[in-house]
Amino acid sequence: MEFKNPQEELERFRSRLAVAGGFVLICFALLFVRFVWLQIVQHDYYQTRAEDNRISLVPIVPNRGLILDRNGVVLARNYSAYTLEITPSKTIDLEQMIDGLASIIDIQPKDRKRFKKLLEESRNFESLPIRTRLTDEEVAKFIAHRYRFPGVEIKARLFRQYPGGAFASHMLGYIGRVTDRDLEKIEERDLDANYRGTDHFGKTGLEQHYEFDLHGDTGFEQVEVDAGGRAVRTLARTAPVAGNNLTLTIDIELQRIAEQAFGDRKGALVAIEPATGGILALVAVPNYDPNLFVDGIDTQSWKELNESPDKPMVNRALNGAYPPGSTFKPFMALGALTIGKRRPEQLISDPGFFNFGGHHFRDDKKGGHGMVDMYKSIVHSCDTYYYMLANDMGIDNISSFMGQLGLGSRTGIDIDGESEGVLPSQEWKKKRFKKPEQQKWYAGETISIGIGQGYNAYTPIQLAHATAILANNGVVFRPHLVKFITDTKTGNRTLVEAKPTRTLALKQEHIDVIKNAMVGVNKEGTGARAFAGAEYVSAGKTGTAQVYSLKGAEYKAGGVKKELRDHALFIAFAPADAPTIALAVLVENGGFGAQAAAPIARQVLDYYLLGKRPKAPAPTDEAAVEEDEE
Numbered sequence: 001m002e003f004k005n006p007q008e009e010l011e012r013f014r015s016r017l018a019v020a021g022g023f024v025l026i027c028f029a030l031l032f033v034r035f036v037w038l039q040i041v042q043h044d045y046y047q048t049r050a051e052d053n054r055i056s057l058v059p060i061v062p063n064r065g066l067i068l069d070r071n072g073v074v075l076a077r078n079y080s081a082y083t084l085e086i087t088p089s090k091t092i093d094l095e096q097m098i099d100g101l102a103s104i105i106d107i108q109p110k111d112r113k114r115f116k117k118l119l120e121e122s123r124n125f126e127s128l129p130i131r132t133r134l135t136d137e138e139v140a141k142f143i144a145h146r147y148r149f150p151g152v153e154i155k156a157r158l159f160r161q162y163p164g165g166a167f168a169s170h171m172l173g174y175i176g177r178v179t180d181r182d183l184e185k186i187e188e189r190d191l192d193a194n195y196r197g198t199d200h201f202g203k204t205g206l207e208q209h210y211e212f213d214l215h216g217d218t219g220f221e222q223v224e225v226d227a228g229g230r231a232v233r234t235l236a237r238t239a240p241v242a243g244n245n246l247t248l249t250i251d252i253e254l255q256r257i258a259e260q261a262f263g264d265r266k267g268a269l270v271a272i273e274p275a276t277g278g279i280l281a282l283v284a285v286p287n288y289d290p291n292l293f294v295d296g297i298d299t300q301s302w303k304e305l306n307e308s309p310d311k312p313m314v315n316r317a318l319n320g321a322y323p324p325g326s327t328f329k330p331f332m333a334l335g336a337l338t339i340g341k342r343r344p345e346q347l348i349s350d351p352g353f354f355n356f357g358g359h360h361f362r363d364d365k366k367g368g369h370g371m372v373d374m375y376k377s378i379v380h381s382c383d384t385y386y387y388m389l390a391n392d393m394g395i396d397n398i399s400s401f402m403g404q405l406g407l408g409s410r411t412g413i414d415i416d417g418e419s420e421g422v423l424p425s426q427e428w429k430k431k432r433f434k435k436p437e438q439q440k441w442y443a444g445e446t447i448s449i450g451i452g453q454g455y456n457a458y459t460p461i462q463l464a465h466a467t468a469i470l471a472n473n474g475v476v477f478r479p480h481l482v483k484f485i486t487d488t489k490t491g492n493r494t495l496v497e498a499k500p501t502r503t504l505a506l507k508q509e510h511i512d513v514i515k516n517a518m519v520g521v522n523k524e525g526t527g528a529r530a531f532a533g534a535e536y537v538s539a540g541k542t543g544t545a546q547v548y549s550l551k552g553a554e555y556k557a558g559g560v561k562k563e564l565r566d567h568a569l570f571i572a573f574a575p576a577d578a579p580t581i582a583l584a585v586l587v588e589n590g591g592f593g594a595q596a597a598a599p600i601a602r603q604v605l606d607y608y609l610l611g612k613r614p615k616a617p618a619p620t621d622e623a624a625v626e627e628d629e630e
Contacts, residue, residue, distance in 0.1 A: 059197030062216030065243030090151030173205020174290035216243035249278030263617030277477025325543030328452030379525035390450025530598035542593035543569035568596035
């Protein structure tokens, strides 16, 4: 039997104990070092992390600024409502979740389609509305069953509302959910922080152009949360600042009168205050209801708007480019006086046509107008006079003068996306066409330019702007819709300065000749029927623009498809001696300007100058054709 040496065993035990003790000491030393590192060296960092876990910053979206007309009538406002929202990243079976929600809250197929569209456009961690504007009863129902739907919650959100519905929709525009393109604009201005929590962005019209004025300053709440992420209490709050309010130059009642005057016809009307450039009415019909876009437009409604042959989404006042027809003639006459190509009393003989290069350019009146001076050429709209005048002036002189009036260039109105139109010239044609034979300007092409046909194509706002310049004796103001911007925090107003941008080098005696002739149009000429019995003196000019070539045949509206009928135009200003309003009217495929466009202008002027309200849309009579109309 072998006996162990107690002394050796004791020494071995002590060695093991020392090693174990040393190991423990080393471990405690490491723990102590780690403790010092975490609690002292990294104290600030981990305290911040802990606070971040404990405290959540919740953005408070500001009230969007109001849009009001010149008399304080609210055109765009906000209201608060409850929405039912789903965060897709927190759900397992999204379709099953929605079916479950539909069993307690009314969710229509259009709501599902809109949600699906939003889901495709949004990031997965965002909460998206499946139903908006919940009733108190629906809110109570959901809260009672909330435990069944993780990732679904009720939120109070602000909604934009346009009380007038479709009225003035092309001017006001609409808002929609923020897209990647909108985010790029926000990042360009370094406004990412100010847009936290914001779901909507201006898409068109004033809502788009003044987005960063209307948005306001986002507020924040510091909220203490528990381990489950639920709010426990609010620690601090920075209140949001509402967006700035826009007060417009628009008179919404005048706008309403003008839109209703069109009835079911397509077209545009722009009315301007000549002395300031302020837009009094901006009509583009048909239009659309911007309220459809606030929640995210459903697929069916968008399809109907987008595929409609009437193109209600097109702002015809700013984006439609049309031949001006005979509304071009007063400007042609003013140009001729300015460059010395005509005197007011100078006569020409009108046999009913102008022969150039073997081609007969036909006058609208068979047999012609006889001997014609400048006054008669405008009052009775003599084509032959302007065929000859265009040939004498030449295309580049015409182009140079019309460019001064703003034709063929953007007016600078405070709505994005304005079209340039087409002011033809030799240089324009070289840029427009690729083939050398197409780039050459032929003298015969100048002839039809003189009566507002050919390559001429201008927007209604350009025609109204040019008319306002004439009415204002050559003093030019930039057309604008916003009169002043009100800071909701300070109450300070920032005016849109009504200062002239330039003054044209025109002689007053020449301007007076044209104004006098335009007064004659409404007294004894092509606009006389529409302005019979008017209690004020106005100046105007009718116009009819060809949509397609008749190739020498006689035009009869009843024998032409509606979409191929001539466009009807009318320009005017009043009172003639001291104009306070200038306007341009376009009725697409309306036929003759005297029958379709001039009566609309009469209703607008009657209301603006006299306060008279029409009882029905402006009448049209396609069978009634004035022999002097062009």
